[in-house]
Amino acid sequence: MTVVLEVSNMRKTFGGIVAVDNVSFDVRAGEILGIIGPNGSGKSTLFNCVLGQLQPSAGDVRIDGNLTTGMRPCDLNRLGVSRTFQLLQVFPQLSVRDNLILAGQEHQGSMASRLFGRADAGLSDDAARMIEFFRLSHLAGEQAGSLSYGQQKLLDAAMAFMAGPRLVLLDEPAGGVNLTMLGQLRERLHAYHAERSATFVVIEHQMEFVMALCTRVLVLAEGRIIAEGKPQDIRRDPIVIEAYLGH
Amino acid sequence: MTRFGWILVALAAVVAIAAPFFLKPFGIFLISTWVVLTIAAIGLNLTLGYAGQISLAQGAFVGIGAYTVALLTPLGAPFPIAFVAAGLLCFAIGWVLGYPALRVQHHYLAFVTLAFTTLVFLVLRNEEWLTNGIYGITGTPRPDLLGWKTGGARDFYFLCLGVLVVLSLATWWMLRSPWGRAFVALRENPIRALSLGLDTRRYTLMAFAIGSSLGGFSGALYAPLVQFIEPNSFSLGLSFNLLLMVIVGGSGNFFGPFVGALIAVLLPEWLRITQGYYLIVYAAAVMVMMAFCPAGVLGLAERAIRLVWRGDKAAGASP
Numbered sequence: 312m313t314v315v316l317e318v319s320n321m322r323k324t325f326g327g328i329v330a331v332d333n334v335s336f337d338v339r340a341g342e343i344l345g346i347i348g349p350n351g352s353g354k355s356t357l358f359n360c361v362l363g364q365l366q367p368s369a370g371d372v373r374i375d376g377n378l379t380t381g382m383r384p385c386d387l388n389r390l391g392v393s394r395t396f397q398l399l400q401v402f403p404q405l406s407v408r409d410n411l412i413l414a415g416q417e418h419q420g421s422m423a424s425r426l427f428g429r430a431d432a433g434l435s436d437d438a439a440r441m442i443e444f445f446r447l448s449h450l451a452g453e454q455a456g457s458l459s460y461g462q463q464k465l466l467d468a469a470m471a472f473m474a475g476p477r478l479v480l481l482d483e484p485a486g487g488v489n490l491t492m493l494g495q496l497r498e499r500l501h502a503y504h505a506e507r508s509a510t511f512v513v514i515e516h517q518m519e520f521v522m523a524l525c526t527r528v529l530v531l532a533e534g535r536i537i538a539e540g541k542p543q544d545i546r547r548d549p550i551v552i553e554a555y556l557g558h
Numbered sequence: 559m560t561r562f563g564w565i566l567v568a569l570a571a572v573v574a575i576a577a578p579f580f581l582k583p584f585g586i587f588l589i590s591t592w593v594v595l596t597i598a599a600i601g602l603n604l605t606l607g608y609a610g611q612i613s614l615a616q617g618a619f620v621g622i623g624a625y626t627v628a629l630l631t632p633l634g635a636p637f638p639i640a641f642v643a644a645g646l647l648c649f650a651i652g653w654v655l656g657y658p659a660l661r662v663q664h665h666y667l668a669f670v671t672l673a674f675t676t677l678v679f680l681v682l683r684n685e686e687w688l689t690n691g692i693y694g695i696t697g698t699p700r701p702d703l704l705g706w707k708t709g710g711a712r713d714f715y716f717l718c719l720g721v722l723v724v725l726s727l728a729t730w731w732m733l734r735s736p737w738g739r740a741f742v743a744l745r746e747n748p749i750r751a752l753s754l755g756l757d758t759r760r761y762t763l764m765a766f767a768i769g770s771s772l773g774g775f776s777g778a779l780y781a782p783l784v785q786f787i788e789p790n791s792f793s794l795g796l797s798f799n800l801l802l803m804v805i806v807g808g809s810g811n812f813f814g815p816f817v818g819a820l821i822a823v824l825l826p827e828w829l830r831i832t833q834g835y836y837l838i839v840y841a842a843a844v845m846v847m848m849a850f851c852p853a854g855v856l857g858l859a860e861r862a863i864r865l866v867w868r869g870d871k872a873a874g875a876s877p
Binding site: 364384403405409413414417428 | 732
């Protein structure tokens, strides 16, 4: 299968602390790769290095075989790589609809066409479809900041999908989401994945969520990959259990 | 905007057009000052209120614009050319001043822009060969445009008002375009904006450059309005005053600068009866305002309207 994302010998240090220590892995087209690991094991740092938010100390990132290390997040995004953040990241003062239009507007036209063209950048229909897809239609005109936490989490995911990315990195999508909303989120992620044959990488603590969603799991501890395999095997792996539960 | 809002805007327009026919020359001078400073405040509102980039340099751009016109006109440049040159020059300098904003934020950025204002002031004062130093430049003429002589107070007021209308419509257009959405995103969450494909560097520089060019346009009208410019008019005091207009009016609110500038221009005149104490009263009013209504006068008005509205609804719902 084609490799979409290739991370090789990635290393990131903050002063004397090694947050990511020589990590290499491939993500293949169409898979949903889970990355799990205890707090502070370097998962989010890894994401930030892959997506250009942080400059890795060493190592390379390749997307579709092209070197993208050090590329700016906005340029990566326009290559079809999207992400969500661990903490909620919607624009609270914009409406739900405007949040989604914003997420798509930079993917078409030029700076000039965005200034002189239509106010909605021609994205109202796409936004409405995405809002419908995430079951937020009744909230389309509301300010994003007035939504419940779970609804904002859905909007957050919808924004990441708005421009139709091929590769989506989700940082703890289930964090702090109640069980009802969690089922809905997982079901929507599955639906998008199937519809667009997209590739996901998911950081998650919620084990049930990982088991139900992911096709393969990497386990990170102290900045290193300590295990890799199918979700059901990972769950029984003694190394993983030890890393999570300690000695 | 609600229908109520449009009615208010229409009323304000009628008042703005009728006012000079009822005012004495000094009154016309005051409302002309209001119009000119509103243009600068709209620019700062764009940079600060919408894009969230704090700037204490807007007064300096008004100065650059004013000196550009005052220096180009004696060389024979027609006013429209000098006017456009002032805006373009400030656009370019504002673009360059935006670079620090890519590295520093908030109060650090305030300091960078404060230093810039001081720098501009020193250049205006010390480079006498160009700016005539502390003696300033007098007698920048009010232009004749296609046979329309704007030398009279009323005519020049209408010229300023026309410019204000055109520039506010342009700003309105920009703010409702995808650019406006991008500016707000820049203010609310630049990191998330970047991850959604927004070239935050370009938008930040644009916010600075466009905001500054509005400062330049304002200055281009200021020179022929007061007909005497000197470095002190464009020291930090003016930048702070413009900042106050934006914040008192309602930062990030399209009509905020109009209201803020009106208060900043008229209040000192009304407070004249307090003689030497007017600055104290003014400052105290601003402090109270900031403590109880950080969204500015328009924020307060919106809150009041919403309260009344809700009160009506509640009254209607109860038997």
